[in-house]
Each structure stands twice: as structure tokens, then as C-alpha cells.
Amino acid sequence: MTRILDSIDSPEQLRKLTVPEMEVLAEEIRREIIEKVSVKGGHLAPNLGAVELTMALHYVFNTPEDQLVWDIGHQAYVHKLLTGRRDRFHTMRQFGGLSGYLRRDESEYDVFGASHASTSISAALGIAVARDLQGKDFNVVAIIGDGALTGGMALEAINNAGSMKRNLIIVLNDNDKSISDNVGALNTYLNKARQMQTTPSYRRLREMAKGSLERLPVVGGMARETAGRVETGMKQVVLHSKSGTVFEELGLKFFG
Known part of the structure; x- marks a missing residue:
């Protein structure tokens, strides 16, 4: 049986799906991630918890023109599957294969590569400022978890964003989960x-x-x-x- 996932080479195909089809796709993505991570290792829970969120972001925003900045990048497996890397997904975290995080030289959809927590808002704010200076018009979206939000760099970026009044969207993935208990x-x-x-x-x-x-x-x-x-x-x-x-x-x- 042909999977909907096999027909998705970019978010453009995602945006043509109906809601029932997207529900099926979400289930297929979860199965794909579980299957590959069970063999190759990787971050399982952060990605299973971000399936619908990632699909919604790519559905609503006109990526890659609109730019998504993921905090850390460990939860971006769904993002990779939806942005033309499905056929190479089995090579992730292998020598010569896909990175387990985001890499700007891997895809035009990977706006910022970090692998460290609390960097997304600062990076997104910088992109928004550069956009405005160049007179361009596109959305910049930072996606950050509640654990990373407690980091000093994230708080500094919020402090700056609140005063600079740029067109910047921050999505808080408030799932009460982190590598350890948040404090x-x-x-x-x-x-x-x-x-x-x-x-x-x-x-x-x-x-x-x-x-x-x-x-x-x-x-x-x-x-x-x-x-x-x-x-x-x-x-x-x-x-x-x-x-x-x-x-x-x-x-x-x-x-x-």
C-alpha cells in the first residue's frame, strides 16, 4: 500500500492534503521515526511530540521563504522528512549521511544550525532585523521548548525582542519535558x-x-x-x- 509520506517531497505537497490525509500522514511519520530510530538511534520522544506542530508550521507558513528557526534541532526529524530528505532519512547520524541536527549546507529549509539549547529566539531576531534592513517581507518563526526557554540566551533574546518590536513569531512548545526536570x-x-x-x-x-x-x-x-x-x-x-x-x-x- 502506497503511503502518503512517499508522495511528500516538499511542504508544497503537504499543503495540498486534506485534514483526514494529514492525520494519516502524522501516523506514518511516527512509524517512520520509530522504525529508523530503533535501528540507528537518535532522539525519539522530542520528535514524536512535535509531529503535528511541525506539519502545522510547514502548512501555514510558506517555507522556505518564511524561515523556521528550530531550537537545538534535535526535534527536527519531522522537518527533515517533509523537506525532501525522506529517501536519505535512513542515513541519519551515519558517516556521510544526514545530520542528527540541522545543517544549513544540507537543505535550504535548515535556516540555522545549533545543536545547543536556547539559541533560536536570538537567531530568529537577528534574521528579522536583517530582513527589515534589506526591505524584504517574510515571516521568521522561532520554535523553542519550555526547558530551553529558561536559558539565559533565550531570556536575553526575549528582552531584546520586546523592545525592538520586530515582526517575529515565537512558538513555545510547552510540553513540560526536557532532558531532566526543569527548574x-x-x-x-x-x-x-x-x-x-x-x-x-x-x-x-x-x-x-x-x-x-x-x-x-x-x-x-x-x-x-x-x-x-x-x-x-x-x-x-x-x-x-x-x-x-x-x-x-x-x-x-x-x-x-
């Missing part, structure tokens, strides 16, 4: 925010507010703005923050 004040804050959004009481309150707004004779942008203010207000109460989240206090717009 520190920021981790405690993220745990609190995560728990807030998963508690039944918060979700019920959010749905009640959404339902009430839908019944009001308000349409378009005004309704969306009101809904956003209601949710921000709930975050302010729970997280004891004037603007909703610590990221918004630092000048970033936060969704989630």
Missing part, C-alpha cells in the same frame, strides 16, 4: 500558566464568556476584541500580572 522561577510560572489553562473551572469560565459574547449583538472585530479582553482579565487574576502574562509584560503579544 527555576520561569518553570514555576509556566507550570502555573499551564495548570490554569487545563483546569475545568478555567475552561468552563472561558466557554461561558465565549457563549455570552456570541449571543450579544456585537459583530466582527469588536466581538474578538472583547473576547480577548475577557481572557486577559482572567489571566491577570490567576497569574497576578497587570497585562496577562510575563511575556506581555516584556512587550510581546501572547496567544494561548
Whole structure:
């Protein structure tokens, strides 16, 4: 039986799939990763947890024109499978084969190679600044996990990004997983925010507010703005923050 994965040579083919086909593709990708990592070794869990995320990013953004900057790169196996390297995937981490991380000389889709944590936001901000200086127009997206977000370089980059006001998107893969247990004040804050959004009481309150707004004779942008203010207000109460989240206090717009 022919797999959908075998027909994907670039994100362009991915964007032509239906939602049911993408669900099948996600399962095929997981099986491919498990099969190859079981034989060759590598990072299993980080990639199994980033399948739908990676597919969504390549589906929504016009890569490689829009540039994805992955933190570390160990979770980029799905990215490699979707960007023309499926036939060589079995050579990963072998002499003369594909790198286990990202390499700019391996693919135009590999924007930044690091293999070290906490570098993605800084690199993405630099790319965004260079883009603006050259008068170009494309999206720059940094993808970082909650563990790497606690690193000093990531915090320094957020500090700069909040003041420079560039068109930069940061995707936080907040899966509460790392090479070891996350520690520190920021981790405690993220745990609190995560728990807030998963508690039944918060979700019920959010749905009640959404339902009430839908019944009001308000349409378009005004309704969306009101809904956003209601949710921000709930975050302010729970997280004891004037603007909703610590990221918004630092000048970033936060969704989630």
C-alpha cells in the first residue's frame, strides 16, 4: 500500500492534503521515526511530540521563504522528512549521511544550525532585523521548548525582542519535558500558566464568556476584541500580572 509520506517531497505537497490525509500522514511519520530510530538511534520522544506542530508550521507558513528557526534541532526529524530528505532519512547520524541536527549546507529549509539549547529566539531576531534592513517581507518563526526557554540566551533574546518590536513569531512548545526536570522561577510560572489553562473551572469560565459574547449583538472585530479582553482579565487574576502574562509584560503579544 502506497503511503502518503512517499508522495511528500516538499511542504508544497503537504499543503495540498486534506485534514483526514494529514492525520494519516502524522501516523506514518511516527512509524517512520520509530522504525529508523530503533535501528540507528537518535532522539525519539522530542520528535514524536512535535509531529503535528511541525506539519502545522510547514502548512501555514510558506517555507522556505518564511524561515523556521528550530531550537537545538534535535526535534527536527519531522522537518527533515517533509523537506525532501525522506529517501536519505535512513542515513541519519551515519558517516556521510544526514545530520542528527540541522545543517544549513544540507537543505535550504535548515535556516540555522545549533545543536545547543536556547539559541533560536536570538537567531530568529537577528534574521528579522536583517530582513527589515534589506526591505524584504517574510515571516521568521522561532520554535523553542519550555526547558530551553529558561536559558539565559533565550531570556536575553526575549528582552531584546520586546523592545525592538520586530515582526517575529515565537512558538513555545510547552510540553513540560526536557532532558531532566526543569527548574527555576520561569518553570514555576509556566507550570502555573499551564495548570490554569487545563483546569475545568478555567475552561468552563472561558466557554461561558465565549457563549455570552456570541449571543450579544456585537459583530466582527469588536466581538474578538472583547473576547480577548475577557481572557486577559482572567489571566491577570490567576497569574497576578497587570497585562496577562510575563511575556506581555516584556512587550510581546501572547496567544494561548
